[in-house]
Amino acid sequence: MKNNANLCKRKKTSNPAPKPRQSRNIAATKQRFLDATGEIIQESGIKALRINQIAKRAGRNKRLIYEYFENLEGLIRVYFEQNDYWLSYAEKIEDLLDSHMHDNGRELSSLLLKNHFQNFMSNKLLQQVSIMELTGNSKLLYELSNSRELLGERFFSLSADLFRNTGIDIRVIEALLIGGINYMVLHSISNGSTFCGIDIRAEEGKNALRKTLHQITTWAYEEAEGKKIGGLKKLREILIIELKQNDELVNFGTVLEVKELALFFEVVILSFQEKQVYKFKKDQSIFIQN
Template sequence: MKNKRFLNENLIKPLQHKRNKELTKRLFLDAALEIVRSEGFKKLGVNKVAYAAGRSKRVLYDYFGGMEGLIKELLKETDHWLSYEENMEETIKMHKSDHGRELASLAMKKHFHQMYSNPLLKELGLLELSDEQNFMSELAERRERLADQLFSISEDYFKNSDVHFRSLCALLAGGINYLILHSKTRRSPYCGVDINDFQDQKRLMRTIELITNSAYEFAKENN
């Protein structure tokens, strides 16, 4: 009986430790996100996050290696472009039959919704344009590598047409970023579009569909 109990304890303790670690990491991540939401990215610091999470900063360093590691972990959860990283093979397989037509619209709409609703992505969007940070350069490079793989689905389709699909996506993503950052800093409509208005959001989503579908139709007619 003693041996059995000893074996059970040896199995349970690592599981409890893993569960406790994940719960503690979640406390740090949620605390950091709340600080960004209420006070802005520049107020984010080890001491402040540790205090808000109710844990020591030593534990934060143990689990994340510091604030840069914590921010990278947050981005892994919230930046939808990075979500393709783990499922790239499945994504390519799923969207290859229509040459990425559905994916193009879905990806842009998801980009809008995630950036619009996530305060960290807004703050980092501004930081990316105004400051040089190593992790921002790394993030941009990771996104570009992922984009290369996603564009591989559609490149053959557009090869013999006048449509440069990467340029089209750059304009869409850049436009989405600007609309959201303009709304955050100016809190006013842009070209009469108020992205805080639900009906204007619906119109924007429909416009994204029309632009991406038109590109595919135009390429089809000119192939």
């Protein structure tokens, strides 16, 4: 019996579970490599990154870089993903979208641009990556750019319905603003002079740029909202005429070309000549109850 008991004990201890401390050590070592990568970038630029230098700076065996990140590119990729302004929103994108659906992303649009300016102004990595994207041909940078684009599509989904069929292209507006921010920052750092008389190194220039970013996005949203309201008024006028001529059914397909009837849902609560609109159908028809 004792032998069996000892055997059971040996079986239980032959394959011990990974210790929490060991996992913490791995995470800490990974972070040391990432920190060392950032320090070298700040001091000498991205092109100075080498396996040996990173391992030496981190005080760890370079073999662990291959074990944890596969290679130098894998390490750089993880570092970029953690420190890229836009990609930093990836894990909280759903919460952001949910909390800004009420205004079609109006407040978020302005906030993201102002935060991008502040981040790009102070983040040497992002500045170097931006220059490399323009001057080099890197598969890694191409993939990171695509990841930003995919994330950007999620943000644009907030305002898609509002800007549809308004003639206002919010994507072009955002592209011009982000491109303008990047150029003004790089110009101020490399050239040191003003741009259009604006010195964004000074607090006055920074505040002026933030204010203008907010103004432009606000104008775009207000213009789109105005066009939607104008469309509703026109739709009401057409409906009144059609309702007088047809007591049973109004088919939107023959009244007005509207691909997204949900945008005009307000219409269904209207009453005309004591006839109450009571049912809204996806087949683009509204039924009238006498």
